[in-house]
Amino acid sequence: MSRKIRVLVAKPGLDGHDRGARVIARGLRDAGMEVIYTGLHQTPEQVVEAAIQEDVDVIGLSILSGAHMTLFPRICELLKENNAEDIMVVGGGTIPEDEIKALKEGGWAKELFTPGTPLEKIVEWIQENVRV
Amino acid sequence: MSERQKEIKDGLDRWRETRGRMADRDCRFETVSSLPVNDLYTPLDLTDFDYMRDLGFPGDYPYTRGVQGNMYRGRLWTMRQFAGFATASDSNRRYKYLLEKGQTGLSVAFDMPTIMGYDSDHPRALGEVGRVGVAIDSLQDMETLFDGIPLDQVSTSMTINAPASIIWCMYIATGEKQGVPSEKLTGTIQNDILKEYIAQKSWIFPPEPSMRLITDIFAYACRHVPKWNTVSISGYHIREAGSTAAQELAFTLADGFAYVEAGIAAGLDVDEFAPRLSFFFNAHIDFFEEIAKYRAARRIWARRMKEKYGAKNPKSWLLRFHTQTAGCSLTAQQPENNIVRTAYEAMGAVLGGTQSLHTNSMDEVLALPTEKAVQIALRTQQILAHETGVANVIDPLAGSYYVEALTSKMEAEAERYFEEIEKRGGVLAAIDQNFFQQEIADAAYHYQRAIDSRQRIQVGVNEFVNPGETVDIEILKIDPQIEKDQVARLQKLRRERDNIRVRETLDALRRACAGTENAIPRILDCVRAYATEGEMIQVMREVFGEYKEKPTF
Numbered sequence: 001m002s003r004k005i006r007v008l009v010a011k012p013g014l015d016g017h018d019r020g021a022r023v024i025a026r027g028l029r030d031a032g033m034e035v036i037y038t039g040l041h042q043t044p045e046q047v048v049e050a051a052i053q054e055d056v057d058v059i060g061l062s063i064l065s066g067a068h069m070t071l072f073p074r075i076c077e078l079l080k081e082n083n084a085e086d087i088m089v090v091g092g093g094t095i096p097e098d099e100i101k102a103l104k105e106g107g108w109a110k111e112l113f114t115p116g117t118p119l120e121k122i123v124e125w126i127q128e129n130v131r132v
Numbered sequence: 133m134s135e136r137q138k139e140i141k142d143g144l145d146r147w148r149e150t151r152g153r154m155a156d157r158d159c160r161f162e163t164v165s166s167l168p169v170n171d172l173y174t175p176l177d178l179t180d181f182d183y184m185r186d187l188g189f190p191g192d193y194p195y196t197r198g199v200q201g202n203m204y205r206g207r208l209w210t211m212r213q214f215a216g217f218a219t220a221s222d223s224n225r226r227y228k229y230l231l232e233k234g235q236t237g238l239s240v241a242f243d244m245p246t247i248m249g250y251d252s253d254h255p256r257a258l259g260e261v262g263r264v265g266v267a268i269d270s271l272q273d274m275e276t277l278f279d280g281i282p283l284d285q286v287s288t289s290m291t292i293n294a295p296a297s298i299i300w301c302m303y304i305a306t307g308e309k310q311g312v313p314s315e316k317l318t319g320t321i322q323n324d325i326l327k328e329y330i331a332q333k334s335w336i337f338p339p340e341p342s343m344r345l346i347t348d349i350f351a352y353a354c355r356h357v358p359k360w361n362t363v364s365i366s367g368y369h370i371r372e373a374g375s376t377a378a379q380e381l382a383f384t385l386a387d388g389f390a391y392v393e394a395g396i397a398a399g400l401d402v403d404e405f406a407p408r409l410s411f412f413f414n415a416h417i418d419f420f421e422e423i424a425k426y427r428a429a430r431r432i433w434a435r436r437m438k439e440k441y442g443a444k445n446p447k448s449w450l451l452r453f454h455t456q457t458a459g460c461s462l463t464a465q466q467p468e469n470n471i472v473r474t475a476y477e478a479m480g481a482v483l484g485g486t487q488s489l490h491t492n493s494m495d496e497v498l499a500l501p502t503e504k505a506v507q508i509a510l511r512t513q514q515i516l517a518h519e520t521g522v523a524n525v526i527d528p529l530a531g532s533y534y535v536e537a538l539t540s541k542m543e544a545e546a547e548r549y550f551e552e553i554e555k556r557g558g559v560l561a562a563i564d565q566n567f568f569q570q571e572i573a574d575a576a577y578h579y580q581r582a583i584d585s586r587q588r589i590q591v592g593v594n595e596f597v598n599p600g601e602t603v604d605i606e607i608l609k610i611d612p613q614i615e616k617d618q619v620a621r622l623q624k625l626r627r628e629r630d631n632i633r634v635r636e637t638l639d640a641l642r643r644a645c646a647g648t649e650n651a652i653p654r655i656l657d658c659v660r661a662y663a664t665e666g667e668m669i670q671v672m673r674e675v676f677g678e679y680k681e682k683p684t685f
Contacts, residue, residue, distance in 0.1 A: 014250070027580070
């Protein structure tokens, strides 16, 4: 039997919109994953440190402050510096379509889920794409 | 039961018998807050109802029917679109545009670094400058923000909480520069720190020193800025965080009572500061539930202020409120549909007797709104005001069996929560116990589950979906260059101002914060010396400490 998928749900940046992050953390936990939630106002350094310390398979970033074009690349960079680029990065929030494209093409986010995505879809995606 | 009631009861029984043989649609008949509702309301739902006790007349206690005697017959609600982005000069242009289009009050949105007390060149501000609102670092930016807008002629609402004292002082000082005395300034600072711990989560200091800053503002305002609304007690964010309507109502009013108690404990007379307390509610999509919520809010506030807190000035009994349509009810899918949602929500707010209103733009679920989208949102209010006729009659839904029963139900639900909060030792204790946060998280999760399982239909999201839809509306983009420009302006200011005076005023602020002296005059001195927001917050952080949440989900 394979072990449980470990997920870090993280809120980088300064905004306090945590409804989505908390709903998703709970949904993933209910789907049988091990979920760690960072809490609000995390710096990219704190997010990466938590991900490494908790030995997670995937980081889910929730960003509603508009700073996604800065935060996703910064976190990926830090993962690389710490030889932890095997940790997959996904995210969600209010991100316009062309920037979703730019983030995915730049390799800074494996997948992005915008408002209105059903929990099941996110759960399924993670179960299919995260190897443990 | 009277003869007449018995007659109604018999009629109802007969009707129910026939009705019972008819099949209902396969769905849950409940409000958006999952409150079950009956298929029909009759006088039997209002057997305890007493017109004079429960409603009275508009402008009369307990104000269920509205806070002004003539309501919209006298003056329409203030159409106040929340706006702010990029730099002070960009936002200044947007404000002038809105005023030209017939908007009647300003409402300032700040960027996250300003909200969290960081200057634009702080490492934590990287990538966030000017993104979700305007970047304000010092008095200089505030002067630019209101350049050419005489502060004695507009009322300005500012959505700022943890650093509210500083931003307010910047506004007062901008007035001074324009030659407008503080006594003439009108507007609102949100300044509602309790809902930050509960829902919006933009805190800086722990609750106790935060409450002290708020009572300092109360005391300063009564003497020097008497027309200012010193706090806008906000349910909006509680609702956006996923609460039900009853939770929004109860938690917001509980916060309000906590401010009243804090003011009284600080030695102020309740009638000195209570008339300047204002409220801010959400207008969600469930039309009748929202109207009942506003009506119940006015009644509960008036009764408690009079009976429990002994306020004698009728102005202390009035619950005046701003409303914003529900951002969380909008969908990224088929965003044009958001215009329709917003219109219904706005109508609910107006039928509920709001004093001012922000209507969301259809594209706000995707980014900050474009001018075109903002114009449609403002036009929605103007159509409501001038074409639909809903502003002609005061509280037109009063007497509806459903609306009155729902209003009483909301009141009862709120009372139940007040008891629970009291049992837990009050609002601050309940925050510490994670009570509000958990209640809201549970409601949010429940709602999401209902959407995912299609027990609840959201048009364009889980039903009536356009396959392969691509969003082709224009999106407002913030140029990354503005962050660099803002940082350059800030650093230039730091070089050119009188830095000895800045140091002296900051030292005086530190002493005031560490002691019991009212901090507002000291903040004003710092502001006038062009100390930056970040510098003042840093001083306060060193004295007051920082709040840390317990992350739960």
